[in-house]
Amino acid sequence: ETGVTQTPRHLVMGMTNKKSLKCEQHLGHNAMYWYKQSAKKPLELMFVYSLEERVENNSVPSRFSPECPNSSHLFLHLHTLQPEDSALYLCASSYTGGDNSPLHFGNGTRLTVT
Amino acid sequence: GQQLNQSPQSMFIQEGEDVSMNCTSSSIFNTWLWYKQDPGEGPVLLIALYKAGELTSNGRLTAQFGITRKDSFLNISASIPSDVGIYFCAGQTGANNLFFGTGTRLTVIP
Numbered sequence: 001e002t003g004v005t006q007t008p009r010h011l012v013m014g015m016t017n018k019k020s021l022k023c024e025q026h027l028g029h030n031a032m033y034w035y036k037q038s039a040k041k042p043l044e045l046m047f048v049y050s051l052e053e054r055v056e057n058n059s060v061p062s063r064f065s066p067e068c069p070n071s072s073h074l075f076l077h078l079h080t081l082q083p084e085d086s087a088l089y090l091c092a093s094s095y096t097g098g099d100n101s102p103l104h105f106g107n108g109t110r111l112t113v114t
Numbered sequence: 115g116q117q118l119n120q121s122p123q124s125m126f127i128q129e130g131e132d133v134s135m136n137c138t139s140s141s142i143f144n145t146w147l148w149y150k151q152d153p154g155e156g157p158v159l160l161i162a163l164y165k166a167g168e169l170t171s172n173g174r175l176t177a178q179f180g181i182t183r184k185d186s187f188l189n190i191s192a193s194i195p196s197d198v199g200i201y202f203c204a205g206q207t208g209a210n211n212l213f214f215g216t217g218t219r220l221t222v223i224p
Contacts (some may be wrong), residue, residue, distance in 0.1 A: 004156070031210075042118070043157075043202070043214040056210050090156050096210075102147050103212065105156035 003027045006091050006106035013081065014114055021076040021109045023091030031096045032074040033103065034066060037088040049074060050096055081113045117141075120203050120215030127193055128223050135218040136187040137203030145206040146179050146186040151217075152199045160201075161188070193222050 004025045013019050025032060034046040048056035049068040063085075065077040074091055088110050092103040120137045127133055137146070145164055149157035161172050163179035163186060170177055176189045186205075190197055203215040 006156075040216065042216050045210075045212070048210045050210070092156075102145075102159050102162050104159065105149075107154070107156045110154075 004091060004093055004104050004106035006089075006109055008109055009107065010110045010112075012112045012114060013078070015081060015083070017081075018077070018079040020078065021089055021091075021111075023074040023076075023106055025072055025074075025091075025093035025104070025106075027093055027095075027104060029093035029095045029101070029104070030071050031094050032068060032071070033092040033094075034064075034074070034076050035090040035092060035105075037090055037108070043090065047076075078111075081111075083113050086111055086113045118203060118205055118213055118215040120218055122218055123216070124219040124221070126221045126223060129193060129195060131193055133190040133193055133197070133220060134187060135201060135203075135220075136185060137205070137215050138185040139205055139213075140184065141205070141207070142183040143205035143207055144183075146177070147204040147206065147212075148175075148177050148186070148188045149202045149204065150199050151202065157202055190220075193220075195222050195224055198222050 007022045031050040033048050036044045046060045047066040052068050063080050067075040088108045090108045091106045094103045095101040118137050118139050147162050148160045151157040161177040166183045167181050168179040174191045200217040200219050202217050206212045
């Protein structure tokens, strides 16, 4: 149990499909993140939610749509993706306050777009 | 965003050897973090450093926050096969400003 749980672990989807990635954290954190991890590139921050409000959106294409219904759950809705969107999508959480805690990551969803 | 240069990109070492990797940047950071990622899993935090000059150990791992606040290193002593994985450094300037290196892929030969 990592404290941050992501489902599904693997996802294969066509370019016309709509799917959602789910993340749940059990650490009492108040911020959640989506990162994209591609081969031989640094982790790319996609979205940040702090206290359920989106505070960062790093020029991510609109075919990625995040949703944070509460401080423990985070979704990434996917539609009309491209093959170059194939990557490992990592969710993370942290506590942002007087003493910011480091990010804790889930095990990721390996996404393949065909 | 800030760029972190992590080296080496990959290492092949014999079991029992010591390992050293580092991260440098042209930018100043308030926090340095070191993560390890095993295949099929997410990064796991190894060590967090919060003060310039800080030297922190976690078992066989030792990491230091550089005096200039622009660099950090991670040492692993007496490597074992389960040390295999990708090690990432990360520099942080604020709550939502965390920048990752490209990783060091470690292979330990038994």
